[in-house]
Amino acid sequence: MRIALAALLLFGSSAARAGDDKPPPPHRHGTAWYSGWSLIGTGGVATLLGTALTTRDDSASSTTGWVLVGVGTATWVGGAVILRLSERAKRY
Numbered sequence: 001m002r003i004a005l006a007a008l009l010l011f012g013s014s015a016a017r018a019g020d021d022k023p024p025p026p027h028r029h030g031t032a033w034y035s036g037w038s039l040i041g042t043g044g045v046a047t048l049l050g051t052a053l054t055t056r057d058d059s060a061s062s063t064t065g066w067v068l069v070g071v072g073t074a075t076w077v078g079g080a081v082i083l084r085l086s087e088r089a090k091r092y
Contacts, residue, residue: 032086036079043076 046068053065 030086032082032089036083036086039079039082040076041079043072043074043079046072046075048072 050065050068050070050072053061053068056062056065
């Protein structure tokens with residue numbers, strides 16, 4: 001028991017000293033990252049909502065659902081394209 005306590009004190013204090021170093025600066029994302037992911041999220045929700053509306057028997061609701069599926073899919077694909085283009089812009 002004493003050996004375990006001594007080892008804990010020895011290694012615990014060295015870990016505490018290692019934490020005294022200056023932390024790394026926070027990572028910041030660019031505006032393209034936020035816009036891309038917000039479009040992906042919004043498009044995904046619109047696609048799911050549209051898919052749910054297509055199951056209704058009402059003709060107007062079903063048509064609205066298919067429109068939302070198309071618009072939602074185009075939105076999240078656009079967000080993915082924005083992320084890809086911003087990633088390529090960082091490389092060059």
